[in-house]
Amino acid sequence: xxxxxxxxxxILSIIITVPFWVAFACGDKKSEDKPAAEKxxxxxxxxxxxxxxxxxxxxxxxxxxxTFPFPLYxxxxxxxxxxxxxxxxxxxxGSGGGVAQIKKKTVDFGASDEPMKPEDLQxxxxxxxxxxxxxxxxxxxxxxxxxxxxxxxPAVLCxxxxxxxxxxxxxxxxxxxxxxNLPAKDIAVVYRSDGSGTTWIFTDYLSRVCPAWxxxxxxxxxxxxPVGMGGKGNPGVAAYVKQTAGSIGYVEFAYALQxxxxxxxxxxxxxxxxxxxxxxxxxxxxxxxxxxxxxxxxVLNDQPGAETWPIAGATFILMHREQKDEAKVRAMFRFFDxxxxxGAAMAKELHYVPMPENVIELVAKKWASEITANGKPVALx
Amino acid sequence: xxPRRLADLWKAQTSFRKSSAFHxxxxxxxxxxxxxxxxxxxxxxGAILWNLIEHAWPSITKFGLGFVTSSQxxxxxxxxxxxxxxxxxxxxxxxxxxxxLPISLAIALFLTSYAPPWLAKIVGTCVELLAAIPxxxxxxxxxxxxxxxxxxxxxxxxxxxxxxxxxGAPLGVGxxxxxxxxALMILPxxxxxxxxxxxxxxxxxxxxxxGMGSTxxxxxxxxxxxxxxxxxxxxxxxxxxxxxxxxxxxxxxxxNSHRISTSLxxxxxxxxxxxxxxxxxxxxxxxxxxxxxxxxxxFVITLIIQILAHLWLKNLQKRxxx
Numbered sequence: 210x211x212x213x214x215x216x217x218x219x220i221l222s223i224i225i226t227v228p229f230w231v232a233f234a235c236g237d238k239k240s241e242d243k244p245a246a247e248k249x250x251x252x253x254x255x256x257x258x259x260x261x262x263x264x265x266x267x268x269x270x271x272x273x274x275x276t277f278p279f280p281l282y283x284x285x286x287x288x289x290x291x292x293x294x295x296x297x298x299x300x301x302x303g304s305g306g307g308v309a310q311i312k313k314k315t316v317d318f319g320a321s322d323e324p325m326k327p328e329d330l331q332x333x334x335x336x337x338x339x340x341x342x343x344x345x346x347x348x349x350x351x352x353x354x355x356x357x358x359x360x361x362x363p364a365v366l367c368x369x370x371x372x373x374x375x376x377x378x379x380x381x382x383x384x385x386x387x388x389x390n391l392p393a394k395d396i397a398v399v400y401r402s403d404g405s406g407t408t409w410i411f412t413d414y415l416s417r418v419c420p421a422w423x424x425x426x427x428x429x430x431x432x433x434x435p436v437g438m439g440g441k442g443n444p445g446v447a448a449y450v451k452q453t454a455g456s457i458g459y460v461e462f463a464y465a466l467q468x469x470x471x472x473x474x475x476x477x478x479x480x481x482x483x484x485x486x487x488x489x490x491x492x493x494x495x496x497x498x499x500x501x502x503x504x505x506x507x508v509l510n511d512q513p514g515a516e517t518w519p520i521a522g523a524t525f526i527l528m529h530r531e532q533k534d535e536a537k538v539r540a541m542f543r544f545f546d547x548x549x550x551x552g553a554a555m556a557k558e559l560h561y562v563p564m565p566e567n568v569i570e571l572v573a574k575k576w577a578s579e580i581t582a583n584g585k586p587v588a589l590x
Numbered sequence: 591x592x593p594r595r596l597a598d599l600w601k602a603q604t605s606f607r608k609s610s611a612f613h614x615x616x617x618x619x620x621x622x623x624x625x626x627x628x629x630x631x632x633x634x635x636g637a638i639l640w641n642l643i644e645h646a647w648p649s650i651t652k653f654g655l656g657f658v659t660s661s662q663x664x665x666x667x668x669x670x671x672x673x674x675x676x677x678x679x680x681x682x683x684x685x686x687x688x689x690x691l692p693i694s695l696a697i698a699l700f701l702t703s704y705a706p707p708w709l710a711k712i713v714g715t716c717v718e719l720l721a722a723i724p725x726x727x728x729x730x731x732x733x734x735x736x737x738x739x740x741x742x743x744x745x746x747x748x749x750x751x752x753x754x755x756x757x758g759a760p761l762g763v764g765x766x767x768x769x770x771x772x773a774l775m776i777l778p779x780x781x782x783x784x785x786x787x788x789x790x791x792x793x794x795x796x797x798x799x800x801g802m803g804s805t806x807x808x809x810x811x812x813x814x815x816x817x818x819x820x821x822x823x824x825x826x827x828x829x830x831x832x833x834x835x836x837x838x839x840x841x842x843x844x845x846n847s848h849r850i851s852t853s854l855x856x857x858x859x860x861x862x863x864x865x866x867x868x869x870x871x872x873x874x875x876x877x878x879x880x881x882x883x884x885x886x887x888x889f890v891i892t893l894i895i896q897i898l899a900h901l902w903l904k905n906l907q908k909r910x911x912x
Contacts (some may be wrong), residue, residue, distance in 0.1 A: 433664040
């Protein structure tokens with residue numbers, strides 16, 4: 210069939226679809242503008258005269274970020290919400306996403322497993338504080354070796370992940386483990402394939418204790434692994450380790466406990482071999498020097514103390530220093546304070562490690578001095 | 591065609607249609623509507639391409655052609671190369687197609703030519719059900735059920751074969767496992783479309799061929815396949831499209847390593863799996879640009895394969911016409 214003017218159709222069709230295109234093209238900008246525009250429309254605020262007697266507390270909060278503390282935050286929010294009616298919407302989109310979202314102000318708080326550097330905090334007008342401790346545990350699957358039976362030194366762990374130590378009956382391993390029946394099997398190295406705070410803590414630890422690792426690989430949420438295979442997420446690593454005879458991997462402590470993966474002992478800074486446990490993680494946090502860590506920038510790797518487990522990190526909450534909505538800040542502080550104190554037992558139930566008392570007090574002090582709503586400090590009670 | 595003749599045609603057409611002016615308007619409106627929809631697709635592809643290039647630009651300018659040839663993927667030193675991802679994408683897709691094409695062809699032929707109608711109905715429904723399984727299920731099944739089976743049974747068997755393809759420790763996961771999972775995933779798609787293509791072969795053609803003494807295989811090879819060639823290639827592309835961009839299932843079983851290895855047992859990665867792994871935590875602008883460039887490369891690879899297939903098809907038709 211012939212058309213009168215084929216171009217006519219083309220032009221017309223473009224005209225018809227123009228609204229879509231405008232929408233597409235502007236989509237990006239709009240989504241960035243929105244949160245700022247929506248902010249003033251918070252519940253209980255607009256227009257109405259301030260009630261002087263009672264302090265306003267927001268009834269809902271939004272947060273986004275790290276997946277590692279997600280089960281803990283959910284449980285806390287659930288228990289706290291039952292008493293107070295606070296609704297917390299936490300999206301476990303990953304630490305990087307959490308940082309990006311809080312920068313864009315699309316959420317009330319962000320959560321990250323990797324502390325932000327003090328100068329970056331300054332630049333973005335952000336404040337961070339540790340909420341709970343996460344530890345990383347090497348887990349193994351070697352026939353005949355039970356949980357806690359294998360001893361690893363930092364150098365040997367590093368050698369395995371560098372690919373220098375290839376067999377389970379390597380001389381170095383035998384020296385550390387007299388009396389343990391080590392098979393003449395290949396070591397299958399397993400790592401996290403997705404970018405994650407767990408990997409960051411683990412590689413940061415290796416970089417601290419092993420110069421060769423620092424030179425060749427370095428620390429990051431994902432790195433160029435010299436050997437091995439990558440499983441996606443803690444479940445992926447756990448599955449690879451469980452299914453592959455002769456494998457070694459690293460997972461979050463909570464994950465190792467819940468799945469009963471055989472863990473190895475590790476020598477700490479004091480040269481003591483320790484097993485991963487809630488106590489050994491808390492020892493790491495207790496001995497860390499938080500007072501002299503600007504912006505709470507602190508990694509709990511390779512901390513001193515005879516009982517200290519050497520691979521650990523805190524998981525952090527990020528919020529803006531200058532807030533507009535006082536009721537929201539108050540809700541956040543009350544919630545997080547409750548988490549620190551009343552939530553500690555709950556955290557242990559889920560195999561998370563709560564913050565020690567000395568750190569909690571320091572954080573509360575900083576809340577009062579560093580966070581402002583409309584230029585004024587926020588009264589809690 | 592001269593303008594004169596065009597005008598005549600148009601006049602004839604309009605005079606014919608004048609009998610129902612209303613229908614003519616509806617008809618025209620409908621035509622515009624379909625055209626608008628089609629044009630949207632075109633513009634959409636163009637916009638995606640433009641967007642990809644725009645966002646990948648920092649990586650394109652920094653690494654240039656080296657991005658395609660280097661298999662370095664080092665977020666710590668901000669060095670990115672796509673070679674291992676491109677290699678893995680092509681190899682895993684090739685394994686999937688090599689395994690899935692003949693099997694789905696056989697299933698489709700069985701369903702249309704050999705199976706009694708009641709059986710064809712049951713098997714056909716099953717195939718369609720398989721096509722509806724979400725990819726994450728294939729991934730989980732691949733990781734928890736199929737990978738251990740590969741490790742304990744299939745890989746030790748294959749390891750006895752000579753050659754570098756089946757070297758190395760049987761890890762269970764790896765390129766081969768990913769390829770097989772992909773084959774399983776695209777099998778129902780290929781089969782469903784191929785069955786419909788074969789079902790469209792005019793029975794009279796097949797009957798005449800059979801009447802002239804052709805065997806069933808000859809009827810298939812000389813009548814059904816050439817008749818439905820375009821459709822079969824279309825089906826292959828549906829499968830290829832799904833395999834080449836498959837993300838979750840592959841990420842679960844491929845082993846996610848940025849190293850190129852000749853052994854199919856070795857862990858590898860694909861463009862889609864790299865994106866799935868890294869995008870969430872890509873907080874440096876260069877890493878994000880590099881990941882988007884990976885997406886761009888996937889886009890270009892698909893485009894190149896499409897073009898090659900069209901050229902091949904054209905060539906084939908020319909030869910057939912002769």
